[in-house]
Amino acid sequence: MSPVYQFTVSPDFPTKRMSSWFILNTWLQKATDLHIHLELYPDFASQRQAIHDDAVDLIYANPFDASMLVREKGFVPLLRPQDKSDECLVAVKQGSPIQAVEDLAPGCRVASTEDPDVNLVGMMLLEPADLDRHNTQPVSVDSYPLVAKALFNDDADVGFFLEDAYSELSNLVRKELRELVRSQISDITHVLLSGPRLTEHRERLIQTLSAMPGEPKTAAMLEELGFSRWQVVDREDTEFMIDLMDALMA
Amino acid sequence: MDRAKLEDMDPADVPDASRELVLQLYGIGARRVWVSDREVPYPDGRLIVSTTDTAGIITHCNASFVEMSGYDRDTLVGSPHSILRHPDMPAAAFQQLWDEVSAGRIWHGYVKNLRRDGAFYWVYATVIPNVRDGAIKSYTSVRRKPSRRRVEEAETAYRQALAQEASA
Known part of the structure; x- marks a missing residue:
């Protein structure tokens, strides 16, 4: 056999x-x-x-x-x-006062899934604001639509998305989000x-x-x-x- | 370009007001450079990646490296990594880098790089030894966007280190 x-x-x-x-x-x-x-x-x-x-x-x-x-x-x-390539996108809710990564402050709440490479690259994208996992608050959810939901509900200030997953959110959801930065690592x-x-x-x-x-x-x-x-x-x-x-x- | 040799910069490539300086590069010798005060912002979301052999000769660089340095890839590959050496960087910073990575350890630091056009850009660099079959075969350097606060701290520290080196 x-x-x-x-x-x-x-x-x-x-x-x-x-x-x-x-x-x-x-x-x-x-x-x-x-x-x-x-x-x-x-x-x-x-x-x-x-x-x-x-x-x-x-x-x-x-x-x-x-x-x-x-x-x-x-x-x-x-x-x-x-x-x-695997790219990561950092987004906020439309209407958020955050206009650039550098506007984020220590203590900000970061919504993400368990996706390890997205979390790694996402945190790297926050470094220009002197942020890391020690001075941010994780908001862990099970899926990318739930990252969006955490932003809509003001449970998080910023969210990490796998680029592919972000592009597959519905148009309605994406219209309510604003991209801050996207990795271009290749x-x-x-x-x-x-x-x-x-x-x-x-x-x-x-x-x-x-x-x-x-x-x-x-x-x-x-x-x-x-x-x-x-x-x-x-x-x-x-x-x-x-x-x-x-x-x-x- | 010969290994471990660097041609002088070409002032015709430098569009801004600049000052002429001669760098003394370890293992290479003198290199004449033209330096302006124009900073090129680090592009959001990018990683600048390169690999060197154990002598510091570039063997691989990605598109972001090529774009930010201003050199073409054919010039970069085969050149010493010190093609990017800015005169505002103290020798001690690179000595520490080589001491760490040649001992098999990871080095992190803030680096001011000199572009082909005389402008500069700041990076947060991580250099790791590439260990294959138990031996260091090469080094990979990954640079990302630094925070302004860290850049300002580095500027102050490097000014002091340069002053010490000048008076030594």
Whole structure:
């Protein structure tokens, strides 16, 4: 009986893309003749527990977790989305007296999800106001729409959004928000990584996924995930991104 | 451009009123620069990223680095990182940087950088050693927008350090 490999996706993907990941997984199983089970965890804590328990073999990881997976769990980077970086956006409610990051003062309330890379970059974007996690008040919520809600309800002064998630808020919601600053980092992306149990199948996965743009059906699947093609990454590319994350965390 | 060599700045590249100075750069020697008082604001949301080899030669730089420095990428890659050295920066700051990172530690600090056009920009820099297979192979420097309060503190500290270096 062939082994079942466990596939998961960083919980920061937009909810509307959930079915697209299942469609990709179904196709990937057929195309590679591998038995792959997709498990989408509801939050970062439960996904991290699965990683800790060695219950993950293939993961589309955010940059923060990619760092831990490569350094501590022996995962190897395979692919990343081409021309799609992880950017963070800091916003306030329309009508807020805050016009620029520099207007924020110590003690301000920051609404955010558990998304680790967004929180890291978001705090970096507040540094010009001499703010950090020690002199701000966190307002933790479960989703990006709830970050917006915290701003509307005056439960927070400022909110962190993954750029993709912000763009997928309804027009009505976005009209009630005002962007203060958006990161333009480019070098930080999600990465598809494989664990030790998939070592012998890495090349097959890379070749199969890299060929997706060549067929209309599979190209459409990628579009549904929010990008147009995979880009092969080597260990050094990922080490560079990890060094960058280390520099931001330091 | 040869390794560990830096050409003098070209005054024709400097559009503002400027003063001419000669920097003595460690491991490189003298470099003639033209410096103006124009500050270019650090762009919001950006990271300036570069990697150098262990001798301080730039091996990689991102688009924000190219844009803020004013040099083209071909000039930057292969040049010593001190191509950005501003005369208002004391040697002691860079000595401390190299002491830290060559010992495998992370360095943070506020740096005033000199652009090709003689203007300057302030950054908050983090330099980390890139350890591969247990050895330092290179250094990555990540700069972000500094707070004005920190820049003002750094200006004062660097003026004092420069005065000490001049009197030593």
